[in-house]
Amino acid sequence: MDNYIKVKFDKIDRKILEILQANAKITNAQLSKDIGLSPAPTLERVKKLEQSGIIKSYHAKLDPEKIGLGVSTFVLVGLIGHNKTNIEAFMKEIDHISEVIECHHITGTGDFILKIISKDITSYQKLMLEKVSEIKEVDSMQSMVILSTFKDSKVLPIPA
Amino acid sequence: MDNYIKVKFDKIDRKILEILQANAKITNAQLSKDIGLSPAPTLERVKKLEQSGIIKSYHAKLDPEKIGLGVSTFVLVGLIGHNKTNIEAFMKEIDHISEVIECHHITGTGDFILKIISKDITSYQKLMLEKVSEIKEVDSMQSMVILSTFKDSKVLPIPA
DNA sequence: AATTTTTGCCGCATTAAATTCGGTAAATTC
DNA sequence: GAATTTACCGAATTTAATGCGGCAAAAATT
Numbered sequence: 549m550d551n552y553i554k555v556k557f558d559k560i561d562r563k564i565l566e567i568l569q570a571n572a573k574i575t576n577a578q579l580s581k582d583i584g585l586s587p588a589p590t591l592e593r594v595k596k597l598e599q600s601g602i603i604k605s606y607h608a609k610l611d612p613e614k615i616g617l618g619v620s621t622f623v624l625v626g627l628i629g630h631n632k633t634n635i636e637a638f639m640k641e642i643d644h645i646s647e648v649i650e651c652h653h654i655t656g657t658g659d660f661i662l663k664i665i666s667k668d669i670t671s672y673q674k675l676m677l678e679k680v681s682e683i684k685e686v687d688s689m690q691s692m693v694i695l696s697t698f699k700d701s702k703v704l705p706i707p708a
Numbered sequence: 709m710d711n712y713i714k715v716k717f718d719k720i721d722r723k724i725l726e727i728l729q730a731n732a733k734i735t736n737a738q739l740s741k742d743i744g745l746s747p748a749p750t751l752e753r754v755k756k757l758e759q760s761g762i763i764k765s766y767h768a769k770l771d772p773e774k775i776g777l778g779v780s781t782f783v784l785v786g787l788i789g790h791n792k793t794n795i796e797a798f799m800k801e802i803d804h805i806s807e808v809i810e811c812h813h814i815t816g817t818g819d820f821i822l823k824i825i826s827k828d829i830t831s832y833q834k835l836m837l838e839k840v841s842e843i844k845e846v847d848s849m850q851s852m853v854i855l856s857t858f859k860d861s862k863v864l865p866i867p868a
Numbered sequence: 869a870a871t872t873t874t875t876g877c878c879g880c881a882t883t884a885a886a887t888t889c890g891g892t893a894a895a896t897t898c
Numbered sequence: 899g900a901a902t903t904t905a906c907c908g909a910a911t912t913t914a915a916t917g918c919g920g921c922a923a924a925a926a927t928t
Binding site: 657 | 715717725728730731732733761762763768769770772776777782799802803806807808809811812813814816817825826827831850852853854857858859863864865866
């Protein structure tokens with residue numbers, strides 16, 4: 549019931565997790581029907597899943613284009629040094645940039661991959677020139693502009 | 709109030725969107741306090757944001773490790789042909805694979821970038837060999853394994 | 869294998885939240 | 899500047915969440 553890898557949950561919990569990933573706004577009453585329990589134990593299970601940290605949070609998903617965000621990209625970033633100090637300095641800077649919505653440390657081509665979202669190409673360029681490439685630990689950058697997003701699932705495939 | 713790019717919303721709506729992206733489980737009563745309106749018009753605004761498609765859906769975010777998902781990757785996929793037929797055939801196959809949680813058509817290095825999540829390296833390899841590389845339109849694949857995720861924000865930076 | 873203990877469930881009562889509605893004021897249109 | 903629409907509030911109502919006592923099944927103990 550704390551902070552470590554892999555927590556136990558049964559088939560019913562699994563179903564709850566699948567449902568809440570797909571639709572967090574479902575009422576407890578409806579959820580209880582869907583899983584075949586009464587509301588009380590259903591709610592208890594959800595609370596436990598939250599307390600155990602299996603469920604971390606709940607979020608509204610917006611349509612980027614409708615709020616004026618027309619350009620999404622992935623950026624491979626190579627750092628100058630691969631030591632802990634540099635990496636931490638880089639991450640600290642990235643943390644401040646709200647347009648960077650993801651940042652992963654990776655193997656392979658680059659050192660980091662970022663997901664960036666911005667208004668248009670102009671503001672994207674500005675962001676890259678004035679903020680990302682200004683971070684002194686950054687060596688190389690390679691942008692991949694998203695032409696279209698075919699799949700963007702918020703449902704993780706929970707292993708059997 | 710339909711399907712096209714960029715819908716109008718004011719400063720209050722903007723704040724609602726920021727709050728609901730960060731915490732979809734907030735009560736309408738609390739949300740109304742946070743934005744400085746009474747519950748009734750607050751609810752009305754949220755409903756409108758949903759109906760207009762600005763808010764697309766609500767999702768629970770899980771901790772991948774706690775449900776036994778230890779390996780996440782990005783995969784750059786090059787296709788054999790770049791014609792519409794091939795691309796659509798590829799997407800159709802990808803759609804069936806639940807471990808592929810994202811699929812974007814991109815400019816630059818590859819043709820597509822996928823985000824994949826699986827149990828461990830063994831099951832990842834199996835997935836790649838038996839499912840992804842079996843898709844006949846797939847030419848090249850380059851995997852980037854995520855060593856750690858530093859930022860994974862569900863909050864889009866809504867332009868002013 | 870019987871007893872104890874724990875776990876998980878249900879139904880009901882209570883509390884809290886969402887939703888509806890009528891009325892009013894501000895903003896917009898004509 | 900009158901008419902119309904839009905957006906707000908407060909209060910009443912409906913609906914949902916939550917808390918609790920009791921019961922039954924499963925698990926642990928002896």
